Amino acid sequence: MSGPVPEARSRLGRWLPRSLLGRMLLLTLLVVLLAQSLSSLIWVAQLRASQLQGLQASARSLAHSMTASVSYFRSLPVAYRPMVLDQLRSMGGTRFFVSLNDRPLDMPHLALTARKQTVVEVFDEVLHERLGQQMDFTVEFVKPQELRIFNSGLKLDELPRSWAHYALTLEPLNPPVLVIQIRLAEHEWLYIASLLPEPYTGLEEQGLPRQQIGFIVLTTALLLLFIGLLVHWQxxxxxxxxxAARDLSLGADVPPLAGGGGSEVVEVTRAFNSMRERISRYLTERSQLFSAISHDLRTPITRLRLRVELLEDEHAQRTFNRDLDELELLVKGALQCVKDTDIHENIEPIDLNQVLEMLTEPYLRDGRITLEGRALAPYPGKSLALRRCIGNLIDNAIKYGERAHLRILDSASGFVLQVDDQGPGVPQQRLEQVFEPHVRLSAQQQGYGLGLGIARNIAHSHGGEVSLLNLRQGGLRVTLSLPRSAE
Known part of the structure; x- marks a missing residue:
């Protein structure tokens, strides 16, 4: 059950930015989008609630105006009603389009949405309240293109502009037209068409206005810009x-860092400067110590050898010489270990292809080594140290495996060198033990047993690693991994 979780985390990690700046900007963007989305939802909900209240009030006011017009026409004598309508059309600019028909006009009406349903309910309530419960009428919304006027069913565009266009058109929007047909008497229907007042003409629920979206985009961009500058500065x-830490790990002379940034960064910088001083002092003292040991031990060992030569007992001479050889071997091994791992060099771009060609040239001629791949770019490091590191790996492969195959795997993230030999390999329980000083798998082989340990120490000083793997087909694979620093 726990398998998919690490896999999902690894997939998420591949998509996340690697830098602190990128992650801060991504987190800020997500927080801003979440906050703006919640605030926009609340704002839109409140806006729609207030718009609905305003729509109900506007529809109620329009309904009262229409009922007043209906009451006025009902109060007129039947013979005067067409005359009054003609006068209103001739004057133009009326709020409604009003006509008298002998029957209700049949027009395709629009489907009722929530807002249209609200307007219809308000008109039903007001008309029944002001005109009576027995009043027969219809309330519908019609497209301007489907609108029909008069008994002949004329279209809106077929009428003089002074008759209807001032009251019923709002080009180029063409909003729905509210049509109310009220029965006044037998074969007498009062036809009233009107638009709802602004800003409810369209009757559609709108999302975020463009100004609001522009404001969100602008504030988000400014926030990301300022946070990006702040994080970059910090x-x-x-x-x-x-x-400085990487250069220090390579043994370079790193000057003290100047404090800057927040208080936490300043504290870390101070701690690093203090650690740099202690490490520098320790390395100096260690170098002096081993130089003194080298100087002090050579004299008594030489003196003891001279005294051994004066002994008459040959068995005692052999015993003493064997002990002195062992002591000299230990001293030389310790001094060589210090010398090879504590190399004071400047960091410079190294052509690893050239280094490998130089180290493998003696073996390429007789076919004991094959080389595959090339380094894509120079590697910043210590030239002499890396030459000794790779040289030790190649020498061990030839010494224990007679033949070796070198494979280079280089990328923007790091340089990898695989050295496969044809030797007996290393017992699984001793894969880590062979890196320890003076550990040799075969007593017949010459050397101090320091090659792999020195190679690993040099790799560690460059932030890399040396690892061992027994191959299935036989032999040992030694892998040197050197990461490339990300600027």
């Missing part, structure tokens, strides 16, 4: 600290 000391 992370500059951390980048300097990372470069």
């Amino acid at each position: 992370t500059r000391p951390l980048k300097r600290l990372a470069r």
Whole structure:
């Protein structure tokens, strides 16, 4: 059950930005989008609620105006009603289009939405309240293209503009037209068409206005810009600290870092400067210590050898010489270990292809080594140290496996060198033990047993690693991994 969780995390990690700046900007963007979405939802809900209240009030006011017009026409004598309508059309600019028909006009009406249903309910309530419950009428919404006027069923565009266009058109929007047909008497229907007042003409629920969306985009962009500048300003000391730490691990002479950024970064910088001083002092003292040991031990060992030569007992001479050889071997091994792992060099771009060609040239001629792949770019490091590191790996492969195959796998993230030999391999329980000083798998082989340990120490000083793997087809694979620093 726990398998999919790490896999999902690894997939998520591949999509996340690697830098602190990128992750801060992504997190800020997600937080801003979440906050803006919630606030926009609340704002839209409140806006729609207030718009619905305004729509009900506007529809009620329009309904009262229409009922007043209906009451006025009902109060007129039947013979005067067409005359009054003609006068209203001739004057133009009336709020409604009103006509008298002998029957209700049949027009395709629009489907009722929530807002249209609200308007219809308000008109039903007001008309029944002001005109009586027995009043026969219909309330519908019609497209301007489907609108029919008069008994002949004329279209809106077929009428003089002074008759209807001022009251019923709002080009180029063409909003729905509210049509009310009220029965006044037998074969006498009062036809009233009107638009709802602004801003409810369209009757459609709108989302976020463009101004609101523009404001959200502008505030988000400004926020990301300022946070990006702030994080970049705060992370500059951390980048300097990372470069100084890497240079220090390679043994370079790193000057004290100047404090900068927040208080936490300043505290980390101070701690790094203090650690740099202690490490530098320790390395100096260690170098002096081993130089003194080298000087002090050579004299008594030489003196003891001279005294051994004066012994008459040959068995005692052999015993003493064997002990002195062992002591000299231990001293030389310790001094060589210190010498090979504590190399004071400047960091410079290294052409690893050239280094490998130089180290493998003696073996390429007789076919004991084959080389596959090339380094894509120079590697920043210590030239002499890396030459000794790779040389030790090649020498071990030839010494224990007679033949070796070198494979280079280089990318933007790091340089990898695989050295496959044809030897007996290393017992699984001793894969880590062979990196320890003076550990040799075969007593017949010459050497101090320091090659792999020195190679691993040099790799560690470059932030890399040396690992061992027994191959299924036989032999040992030694892998040197050197990461490339990300600027």
